[in-house]
C-alpha cells in the first residue's frame with residue numbers, strides 16, 4: 001500500500017483536531033476503506049482511527065431511544081440491541097462474522113453504500129445522526145449514492161433510534177457480496193408507518209411513501225395489494241434488472257409487514 | 262514509524278511499523294508466521310482470518326497499529342507445543358476437509374470462533390458462519406463435516422463427497 005500516517009486518538013475532541021488536516025480521513029472498521037486504499041480509489045495522507053475512542057462505543061437506552069456509538073461494531077449491536085430486535089437482527093446479517101467484528105455503524109452510515117443495510121434502518125426509524133458538531137435527522141442526512149450531509153472532517157459519533165412498536169427488515173441477499181440486492185425496513189410507530197428501501201435505487205436509500213400511507217391505515221400485507229414501484233431510476237446490473245428490483249421491493253415489503261405484524 | 266507490542270500465540274512480540282502496515286503483513290513478514298494466508302487482500306475470502314482478543318478478524322483488513330496491545334492467535338497457535346494438532350485441525354485431516362489447503366488456516370480459525378460461541382452448531386449454523394470463508398477446492402461439504410465432527414457430533418452418516 002502507498003505510505004500514509006496513522007493516528008489513534010482517545011477522545012472525539014482529539015479525533016476532530018487530527019481531522020482538521022485536509023489530507024486526513026477517518027478510519028473506523030476499515031472493512032470498506034482499507035480495500036479502497038489498496039485500490040488507491042482514496043489516497044489520504046493520514047488515517048485517523050476512531051476505534052479507540054471509548055465515548056464512541058457501545059449501545060444504551062435513553063427513555064424509548066436506542067443510542068449506538070458511531071464506532072460500535074455490527075457484532076456488538078447484534079448482541080446488545082435487544083431493545084430493538086429488528087435492528088439487532090439486521091446487524092447480525094451484515095456480511096460475515098469477521099466483517100461484523102470490525103465494521104461499524106458510523107462507517108456504514110458515513111459511507112452510505114446504495115446496497116448497505118443500516119441506512120434503511122436509520123431512515124425507516126427516523127433516526128437522529130449525531131456528529132461532533134450537530135444532530136441531523138435521517139430524512140436530511142442521506143443525500144444519494146455515497147452522499148451524506150456530513151461536512152469535511154465531521155464524524156458520526158452516535159446514531160439514535162426511536163424504538164418502534166413493531167418492525168422488520170427483509171434483505172434479498174446478493175449472494176456474492178452479501179450486501180442487499182434489495183432490502184426493505186418497515187417500522188410502525190404510534191404516529192404512522194415508515195418504509196425505507198435499500199439496494200434498489202440509483203439514488204441510494206429512499207422512503208416508499210405510498211406504502212407508508214397504505215400501511216399507516218392498515219398494517220397488514222394486503223394493504224400493499226395493487227401498489228407497485230416504478231422501475232425508473234432503479235439499479236440495473238448483472239445481478240438484476242431495474243424491473244426485477246422494483247418488483248422485489250413489493251415482495252420484500254410484504255414479507256417485512258407479515259413478519260412484523 | 263510507531264512501536265507496536267502484541268501477544269501472538271502467547272508470546273510477547275514488538276516491532277516498529279509504518280502507518281500503512283497491515284496486521285497480516287506484520288504477522289507474515291515481520292513475525293515470519295506465514296500460516297496466515299492472503300487470498301483476495303480485499304476482505305472477501307477469509308484466508309487471513311486470525312483472532313484478535315478472541316474475535317475472528319480478517320487480518321488483511323486491519324492495520325497493525327490497531328492491534329497494539331492485543332492478544333492475537335494465528336493458525337500456528339492452534340496445535341500443542343509437541344505438535345499434537347488442535348481437535349479442529351485433526352477433524353479437517355480425518356474428514357478430508359482440505360485439498361490444496363490454501364483456505365484452511367482461515368477456515369480453522371473461523372471454525373474455532375464459531376465453536377467458542379456455539380459449541381453444538383447445526384449444519385446450517387456452520388454453513389452460515391462460514392459465509393466469509395471461500396474455498397475453491399472442496400465444495401465445502403467436508404469442511405462442514407469436519408467442523409461438526411470437531412464439535413463432537415457423529416458424522417459417520419454424512420456421506421463423504
Ligand SMILES: Cc1cc2nc3c(=O)[nH]c(=O)nc-3n(C[C@H](O)[C@H](O)[C@H](O)COP(=O)(O)OP(=O)(O)OC[C@H]3O[C@@H](n4cnc5c(N)ncnc54)[C@H](O)[C@@H]3O)c2cc1C
Nearest residue numbers: 028029030031032033095103104106107110116117156178
Ligand atoms: C465481505 C463484506 C460483506 C459486507 N456485507 C455487507 C452487508 O451485507 N450489508 C452492509 O450494510 N454492509 C456490508 N459490508 C460493509 C460493512 O458493513 C462495512 O463495515 C461498512 O460499510 C463500513 O464500515 P466500517 O466501520 O468498516 O468503515 P470504514 O471502512 O472504516 O470507513 C468507511 C467510510 O466511512 C468513513 N467513516 C468511517 N467512520 C466514520 C464516522 N464515524 N464518521 C464519519 N465518517 C466515517 C471513512 O472515512 C470511509 O470513507 C460488507 C463488507 C464486506 C467486506
Ligand code: FES
Nearest residue numbers: 300301302307321
Ligand atoms: S485475504 Fe483477507 S479476506 Fe481474503
Ligand code: FES
Nearest residue numbers: 360362396397398
Ligand atoms: S482447500 Fe483449496 S481453497 Fe480450500
